[in-house]
Amino acid sequence: MPEPLLTTANSRFETTAWTVAGLGAPIGGVLIGMFGAGATVLLDAVSFLLSALGIRSLKQPEPPPPVAQVERHWGADIRVGWAYIFRHRTLHALFWNAMVFGGAIRLTGPLLAILMLRELHLVPWQYGVALGIPCFGGIIGSLLTSRLVSRLGERTVLLGFGVLRTCWMGFLVLARPGVLGLVVIVAAETALLFCAGVFNPVFTTFRMRATADEYMSRVGIAWSISSRSCQPAFIALGGALATVTSVRFAIGCAAVALLTSSLLLPWRAWPTRPHTT
Incomplete structure (x- = not known):
């Protein structure tokens, strides 16, 4: 598939994901307010x-999947995927950036719920709105991705929005009870998800283009396993940190981790062809 079409396809997948998330959270908040959590x-x-x-x-x-010529074990596939990632200078940098960024985002999820419902005294429908409305920032960002790449170039968009998406979480610590606190949270989350909505399709396109076809599934498996292993560890760390200190302090630490993740972006020139092993 030509690269412009690949970016467009990935941006449409991203738009669909943000649309579902944007509709689901507010509807859930309204239903909880009307019928209760159990219903x-x-x-x-x-x-x-x-x-x-x-x-x-x-x-x-x-259709049935193609039959592999050689029987493979999932553990071996993961090891091969990791080996491919770590041998590719740019994928290596993006891998650690993704682990830190994704972990910090997941860390704040439970803490943000405690902050909004316990400390800011928001009702369930307001909590749902605060989760749902920012997703439309992701929708807008993903819709603009192809246009931004055409105008600015892949590298500029990937690095620029890779940094911009890390700049907003610190504002959550400033939220205070009342409507103004709700506005601060919605505005900060919307800006973060807008930047993520632009970044994610470009990142996905680059990872696909930088990975040789025969390693695509193994790189994807290794990446997914790593993310799903790191994120629970970050969540547990955030809970422990909030218990020892406070919810706002733990969110502030996550904001610092996000800013630090931008240092892990591939700032040096990157190869445009798949790595060969």
């Missing part, structure tokens, strides 16, 4: 069941 969880479970039934109703079956 909302039950409705959520029913939605998963309906989704499964919808997939089941597809008439055309998925």
Whole structure:
């Protein structure tokens, strides 16, 4: 697929993801306010069941996967994926940037809920709005990605918005009870997700282009396993830090970690072809 079309395709996937997130959180907050948490969880479970039934109703079956010439083990695939990432100078830098950034974002999730519901005394529908509205920043950012890449270039967009997405979390610490605190949170989260909405499709496109086809799935598996391992560790660290100090201090530490992650971006010139092993 030509590179401009690849960026466009990834931006559309990103737009879809942010649209679902943007609609789900406010609807959940409204349902909790109207029917309570138990009924909302039950409705959520029913939605998963309906989704499964919808997939089941597809008439055309998925084509069978190609048969591998050599039997492979998932552990070996992960090791090969890591080896490929760490041998590629630019992917190596983006990998650690993603681990720190994603971990810091996940760290703030539970703490932000405590901050808004316990310290700022927001009601459930306000909490849902505070989670949902910023996702539309991600939608706008993803829709503008292709245009920004065409005008500024891939490297400028990746580095520029890779830095810009780290600049907003510190404002969460300044939020105070009342409508103004809610506005501060929504504004900061919207700016963060707008920048992430621009960055993510460009990052995904670059990772795909920098990875040889025969290593694509193994790099993806290694990347996903690493993220899913780092993020719970960050969440646990954030909970322990908030217990010893305070919720605001822990969020402030996450904001510093985000700013630090921008130093891990690939600031040196990067190769434009897949790495060969």
